[in-house]
Amino acid sequence: MTHTRLTQLVQALLDAPTVQALLDAPTSNETVKEFAQSWINAEGTPKQEELTKQLVSVAEQNIALIDETIGFAGSELATQILGAESAANLLQHAKDIKAEGAKFCDCDACVAAKNIIDLKAEIE
Incomplete structure (x- = not known):
């Protein structure tokens, strides 16, 4: 193709x-x-x-599987890379979309x- x-x-x-x-x-x-x-x-x-x-x-x-995203977002590495607030926001977002049925990061x-x-x- x-x-x-x-x-x-x-x-x-x-x-x-x-x-x-x-x-x-x-x-x-x-x-x-x-x-x-x-x-x-x-x-x-x-x-x-x-x-x-x-x-x-x-x-x-x-x-990235949604669980991988959640794992990363909740890690110290994410806090170091993104900052505490952005990492926390990513973690909450990932948890929210997982609760809605997401299988992958968005x-x-x-x-x-x-x-x-x-x-x-x-x-x-």
């Missing part, structure tokens, strides 16, 4: 963030950002198909990853 087709499919089916969102999201790690940039840069090249096959795996490896990077994972059958 070409990048153009995948982008069209995502926009048509989900009207939701995809690979560009992985690149743009402040919460994406550097490995994900590098992969996303490579995927975008590969448009129209032979490398395109190879990277597209890896896309779902990258998304699956980098989406940051921009995780939402984009989830949208890609939801297209697994069409991508592979």
